[in-house]
Amino acid sequence: MTNERRGIRASSPFRNVALSACCALGLGLLWNLPVPAGAAVFARPEVRDSASTDTAVSQDAVVLARRILQWQSQELFVDEHRLDRLARETGTVLGLIRKHYPSMAEVAARKPPAALLLKVEGALLDDIAGRWTGLNAGTVLNAGAALPTGHAAFDALGARLGVQTLEFWPASGTVFLRLADLVNPRAAVKAFSAIAGIVDAQLDRHFIDGSDIAMRKVNESWHVVIRKAWGDCPSGCIHRETHFFTVNRRRVERIDEKTAGEMPVFRMVGRFARLGL
Secondary structure (H helix, E strand, O other), rough: OOHOOOOOOOOOOHHHHHHHHHHOOOOHHHHOOOOOOOOOOOOOOOOOOOOOOOHHHHHHHHHHHHHHHHHHEEEEEEEEOHHHHHHHHHHHHHHHHHHHHHHHHOOOOOOOEEEEEEOOOHHHHHHHHHHHOOOHOOOOOOOOOOOOOHHHHHHHHHHHHHHOOEEEOOOOEEEEOOOOEEEEEHHHHHHHOOOOEEEEEEEEEOOOOEEEEEEEEOOEEEEEEEEEEEHHOOOOOOOOEEEEEEEEEEEOOOOOHHHHOOOOOHHHHHHOOOOOO
């Protein structure tokens, strides 16, 4: 479904003028017009500060901790206290590796998918199409406002999750939702799938390729995979090199690729992070 994200945002005055002109010419572009919703009040955008090693470690540690908790939990929201404790531990592990192997600092942990693609039909599609197209197109909602579809279950879940962005493609019946950082997207997929009228819900994994870090703790040891990837990564990355480490207490051991490939724990870490190991 990711190839269907071809809608046009409707928040710019110039774009609205252009769309009006197109409509006058009978092009009917409004039929594929996405409609944005306002940002959630608890969203916390994170910007990596390349000038600070400590800041980079801290931000990567939070991303890694969030990914681990989202994978382990079925709850809709990540617990902030657990996130803080785990981020301190992942930050220590990552800092030790980068201290012994400085070149590993070139790789940042990528944020997990925080967007959903929903395929809708029936009464829900009618409700959304009736509220978000035509004269209502381009409406921007205030932060924390419920999504005005008129469909009670959909609106309630969207309000609870504090949806940051919402776009709609009527021709394909596709809804794109961007979620705040503390929402567990895997649990959100399950919750939206239970709503009548949603026939398919999945994570938007657009641009999932590239460099990344993954780690899991097994029997008091952290197992870490760091992948450097470059060269046309939106199409799958031409070049890759993967590095493997185990960290126990403050002892860092680098594992050669052949040995790591024979260790089930590293295959598990690779599958967890979709690194293709």
